[in-house]
Structure formats: structure tokens, C-alpha cells
Amino acid sequence: MSRLFKKAMQLVTGDPNTALKMPKNRPAKKLTERELLQMESEIGAKLFGDVPVGHRREFFCLDEKTWIWYEEWKDQKTGKKASSTIRYEIHDKKILKVQEGARYSYIEGEELDNLLAAVSLYYEQVARHVYGIDPQTGQPIAPMAAV
Amino acid sequence: MSERNKPLSFDYELIGGTDGAALFHDGDRFDTQNPYRTEGMDSYQEGHKRALAAAARIRPERLPSPDEQKVVRIEDLSLRLAAGFRRRGTQADVLVGGEQ
Numbered sequence: 021m022s023r024l025f026k027k028a029m030q031l032v033t034g035d036p037n038t039a040l041k042m043p044k045n046r047p048a049k050k051l052t053e054r055e056l057l058q059m060e061s062e063i064g065a066k067l068f069g070d071v072p073v074g075h076r077r078e079f080f081c082l083d084e085k086t087w088i089w090y091e092e093w094k095d096q097k098t099g100k101k102a103s104s105t106i107r108y109e110i111h112d113k114k115i116l117k118v119q120e121g122a123r124y125s126y127i128e129g130e131e132l133d134n135l136l137a138a139v140s141l142y143y144e145q146v147a148r149h150v151y152g153i154d155p156q157t158g159q160p161i162a163p164m165a166a167v
Numbered sequence: 168m169s170e171r172n173k174p175l176s177f178d179y180e181l182i183g184g185t186d187g188a189a190l191f192h193d194g195d196r197f198d199t200q201n202p203y204r205t206e207g208m209d210s211y212q213e214g215h216k217r218a219l220a221a222a223a224r225i226r227p228e229r230l231p232s233p234d235e236q237k238v239v240r241i242e243d244l245s246l247r248l249a250a251g252f253r254r255r256g257t258q259a260d261v262l263v264g265g266e267q
Contacts, residue, residue, distance in 0.1 A: 033238060050256075050257065050258070051256060051257065052257060053253060053257050056253050056257065057253075060248075060253075075218055079247050079250055080249045081219060082249075083245075083249045084242075084245050084246050084249045084250050085242075085245065110238065110242045110245060113234075114234075114236045114239065117239055121259075128234055131236055132234060132238075133237070134254050135241065136191070136237045136240060136241055138247070139241050139244050140240075140244065142244075143244040143247065143248060144247075146248065146252070147248075147252060150252075150256075151255075151256055153252060158247075158251075161246045
């Protein structure tokens with residue numbers, strides 16, 4: 021795994037013991053890029069269904085050209101921690117899938133459809149729930165009246 | 168040979184044409200030239216229209232494929248997220264967090 025990628029992962033995942041949880045009643049404030057990425061990833065991780073018990077998943081937009089899928093679990097046989105990372109890079113007219121072991125491939129067909137669906141859902145939910153922006157108009161969502 | 172009928176120097180890839188206009192592709196965009204406009208051709212615009220139609224028949228792969236359109240959509244949303252929302256979210260005086 022490249023140093024740049026490790027750094028990017030650390031930026032998002034950080035120390036699991038101090039991982040940021042989205043408080044329900046936190047005060048509105050300016051957040052760091054790392055905190056925003058963590059909040060986005062919490063939404064991204066749930067887009068694909070329930071995360072199996074004992075697994076940890078991250079799915080997030082790292083930057084304008086990169087999406088990251090990360091999954092971590094404990095191997096049943098060895099008891100050791102295992103993980104898998106996939107990086108999706110947006111290239112001119114194609115999406116390059118980069119996996120560990122220097123495996124590269126352009127995605128197409130169902131996998132491309134699934135990525136587009138996931139990115140669209142992520143955009144919709146992150147816009148609303150992290151940034152308070154209407155994904156259609158790009159305008160701030162009016163705060164709900166106090167009940 | 169009059170200036171009007173002087174043959175073109177082909178700096179472009181000729182990919183189509185009609186009796187009134189030729190269509191070229193210079194690597195980034197389509198372009199038309201109409202040096203041989205003949206009688207019977209209504210106008211330059213008509214030649215342009217015919218040339219575009221010819222290009223669509225001859226080089227359909229030049230048009231974005233459905234997969235390319237999906238990539239463009241993913242790129243657009245990624246840009247809005249990373250360069251738009253997130254950058255604004257890290258700047259002062261911007262309220263973030265939809266669940267306050």
C-alpha cells in the first residue's frame with residue numbers, strides 16, 4: 021500500500037478508539053476535512069446494507085477523482101485482522117479499479133452501474149445530512165421549525 | 168483556380184462529407200469546411216447539417232457511449248462533493264451538519 025494511500029486512510033479512519041461519532045445534538049460549527057470525511061464515510065458505509073457483525077466498512081469520496089472502499093474483519097480461522105481496500109480512480113471516460121497486489125482494471129457493466137448508484141445515493145444523503153444542502157438545487161435546506 | 172475553390176490543406180482528420188461540405192475532427196472537436204460549395208447546396212448551414220449527419224453515420228463511436236456518460240456523472244458528483252460541499256464545509260462561517 022502506498023504511503024500516500026496509507027496517509028489518506030489514516031486521515032479518515034484515524035484511531036478507531038477515538039473515532040468520531042455523529043452526535044445528534046452537536047452545535048453547528050466549522051469542521052475539519054477529516055471530520056467531514058468521517059461523517060461522509062459513516063453514511064457511505066451503510067449504503068450497501070448492514071455491515072456484518074465484526075466487520076468495519078468505509079466508503080467515501082476522497083477527492084474529486086478518487087473513491088475508496090475499505091473493509092476490515094477478523095479472520096475466522098486465524099483470528100487475525102484482515103482487510104481489503106479498493107480505490108476507484110476517475111480517468112478520462114473510464115473508472116480504474118485499483119486493488120492490493122497491483123491489480124488494475126477498468127470497471128464496466130454491472131459494477132459500473134453499481135458504483136454510479138452508490139455515488140448518487142452517497143451524494144444525495146451526504147448533501148442533506150452532512151452539509152444541509154438540497155442535492156437537487158444546491159441550496160441550503162431551510163431549518164425545520166421547532167416543535 | 169479561384170481562392171474559393173482552392174483545395175484545403177488537411178490539418179484535420181477527414182471523417183465525412185457531402186457534396187457541399189466536409190467534416191473534420193481535430194482531436195477535440197468537430198469542424199466543417201465548405202470550400203467546394205456547389206450549386207444545389209442551399210447554404211453553408213445546410214452543408215454543416217449534412218456533414219454532422221454524415222459524421223454520425225460514419226463515426227458513431229465519437230458520440231459518448233452510455234458507459235462514458237456514467238463516468239461523466241460520477242465525475243460531476245465527485246467534484247460537487249469534494250470541491251464544492253466539503254471545501255465550503257471547511258471554510259469559516261459555513262454551517263455543516265444536517266442533524267443539529
